[in-house]
Amino acid sequence: xxxxxxxxxxxxxxxxxxxxxxxxxxxxxxxxxxxxxxxxxxxxxxxxxxxxxxxxxxxxxxxxxxxxxxxxxxxxxxxxxxxxxxxxxxxxxxxxxxxxxxxxxxxxxxxxxxxxxxxxxxxxxxxxxxxxxxxxxxxxxxxxxxxxxxxxxxxxxxxxxxxxxxxxxxxxxxxxxxxxxxxxxxxxxxxxxxxxxxxxxxxxxxxxxxxxxxxxxxxxxxxxxxxxxxxxxxxxxxxxxxxxxxxxxxxxxxxxxxxxxxxxxxxxxxxxxxxxxxxxxxxxxxxxxxxxxxxxxxxxxxxxxxxxxxxxxxxxxxxxxxxxxxxxxxxxxxxxxxxxxxxxxxxxxxxxxxxxxxxxxxxxxxxxxxxxxxxxxxx
Numbered sequence: 001x002x003x004x005x006x007x008x009x010x011x012x013x014x015x016x017x018x019x020x021x022x023x024x025x026x027x028x029x030x031x032x033x034x035x036x037x038x039x040x041x042x043x044x045x046x047x048x049x050x051x052x053x054x055x056x057x058x059x060x061x062x063x064x065x066x067x068x069x070x071x072x073x074x075x076x077x078x079x080x081x082x083x084x085x086x087x088x089x090x091x092x093x094x095x096x097x098x099x100x101x102x103x104x105x106x107x108x109x110x111x112x113x114x115x116x117x118x119x120x121x122x123x124x125x126x127x128x129x130x131x132x133x134x135x136x137x138x139x140x141x142x143x144x145x146x147x148x149x150x151x152x153x154x155x156x157x158x159x160x161x162x163x164x165x166x167x168x169x170x171x172x173x174x175x176x177x178x179x180x181x182x183x184x185x186x187x188x189x190x191x192x193x194x195x196x197x198x199x200x201x202x203x204x205x206x207x208x209x210x211x212x213x214x215x216x217x218x219x220x221x222x223x224x225x226x227x228x229x230x231x232x233x234x235x236x237x238x239x240x241x242x243x244x245x246x247x248x249x250x251x252x253x254x255x256x257x258x259x260x261x262x263x264x265x266x267x268x269x270x271x272x273x274x275x276x277x278x279x280x281x282x283x284x285x286x287x288x289x290x291x292x293x294x295x296x297x298x299x300x301x302x303x304x305x306x307x308x309x310x311x312x313x314x315x316x317x318x319x320x321x322x323x324x325x326x327x328x329x330x331x332x333x334x335x336x337x338x339x340x341x342x343x344x345x346x347x348x349x350x351x352x353x354x355x356x357x358x359x360x361x362x363x364x365x366x367x368x369x370x371x372x373x374x375x376x377x378x379x
Contacts, residue, residue, distance in 0.1 A: 002025050002026055002117060003025070003026065003045030003046060003117035003120060003121065004025075004026045004027075004028070004043055004044050004045050004046075005022055005025050005026065005027040005028075005044070005045065005046045005047075005048060005113060005117070006027075006028055006029075006030065006036060006044040006046070006047050006048070007019055007022070007027065007028070007029040007030070007047075007048045007050065008029075008030055008031075008032070008033060008036065008047060008048070008049050008050070008061065009029070009031070009049070009050040010031050010032060011050075012031070014050045015029035015030070015031065015050075016029070018048055018050060018079075018109075021106050021109060021110065022048070022109075022110065022113060024110075025113065025117075033061050033064055033065070042070055042071070044071065044074055045074065045075075045116075045117050045120045045121075046074065046075045046076075046077065046113055046116045046117055046120060047065065047071075047074060047075070047076045047077070048076075048077050048079065048109075048113065049061065049062070049076060049077070049078050049079065049096070050079045050102075059094045062076060062094045062095045062096055063094070063095065065095070066095045073123065074120065075097045075098070075116035075117075075119060075120055076095065076096045076097050076098075077096070077097065077098045077099075077100060077109075077112055077113060077116060078091050078096040078098070078099050078100070079100045079102050079104060079109070080099065080100075080101065080102060081101065081102045085208075085212055088205060088208070088209070089209070089222055092205070092209065092222060092223065092225055093222040093223040093225070094223070095223060095224070097116065097203075098112055098116065098203055098205055099205050100112060112203075115201070115203075119199055122199075122200075146177070146250065146254060149173060149176060149177075150173070150254060150257060150258055153169060153170075153173045153258060153261070154258075154261050156169045157169050157170075157261065157262060157265045158265070160265065160269075161269070161272075162269070163185055163187060163194060163266065163269060164196075166185070166262060166265055166266065166269070167183050167185070167194075167196035168196075170183050170196070170235075170258065170262055171183060171196060171197075171198055173258060174198075174235075174237075174258075175198060177251065177254065178239075178241070179237055179239060179240075179251070180198050180199070180237070180238045180239045181197070181198060181235050181236060181237050181238065182195055182196070182197045182198075182202050182206050182210065182235070182236040182238070183195070183196045183197070183233070183234075183235055183236075183262075184196070184210050184233065184234045184235075184236075185232060185233040185234075185262070185263075185266045186232045186233075186266065186270075187269075187270065187273075192211070193210070193211075193234070195207060195210075206236060209227070209236065210227065210234055210236050213227045213229070214229055214234055215229075216229070217229065218230075218256075219252070219256075221240070224238070224239055224240050224242065225237065225238055225240065226240045226252075226255075228255050228256065228259050230259050230260060230262075230263035231263060231267075232263050232266040232267055232270070233259055233262045233263040233266050234259075235255060235259050237255070309341060309344060312341070
């Protein structure tokens, strides 16, 4: 079953255009809300409200839909020309679920309507199986019981090692409080937050509102919506129980407590990730230091070879000098032998010196990084 879509606009041309675009669905158009209710077939799964701006007439239409039990939770998609942030906030405050800027892209409208119908079916399935039990549990929950839930939540998030685990714990807690939310948190070096929602997916309008409102204050309220901000985590609540004064104040306090704890845990997870990266770096540095120590040992071995060459030279010279009578050939052989040994010693010496000069700054730098010693001069 696809679901029924209702198009509302007092302009016949707009209604005709939208119903044609959505003709692949079960769609009907009406010039006014009273005409729709007068038709008697009030089983809409999504409303598409078309207008050039969100005036008082359109706000009254949305409020009327939200005031009736049969349409209180039915998705409403607003098609308007003004895409300013203030307009989108007004749209949300009036009770609209999504916003499309006119002139609109046909694929975008069809996709958003299909998503709204899918969400409507999902909510009805949940309501049919769990709404009675959940509502009874929420109404029976006392302040102490809610505090117990929060304590268990804090114990749970202390064992979370990924943002996804933390988000699931947050969504689970708030669903037990009867709240429908979007939770966002920042991972280290991320330019934009990650979003997690009871609906499974977040809309571009929800993400835009959370990003735009993140620096707007600790708590921002507009209609049944509330945005709670902390440095590394935010909550967008879509069904604040403002009609229950005592419950409303209690929920606001709970949201600040749980989000503060979640924000601290996000910071801890980011720090843990940085420490893991540091451990990897230190492992690489230690390996490099080990290899440089091997080079230094080779250098020392080469210097030892130089010493042996000098010793060999002395011995051979002594043996040659024992010959008291030297002819020209013997003298030439002696000179060549000395020259060969000296050239070998000179090459080994220069190579050893080059290694010493190249390795020493690197060794000092690695010792500074690995052991935290004072910064060596020249680094």
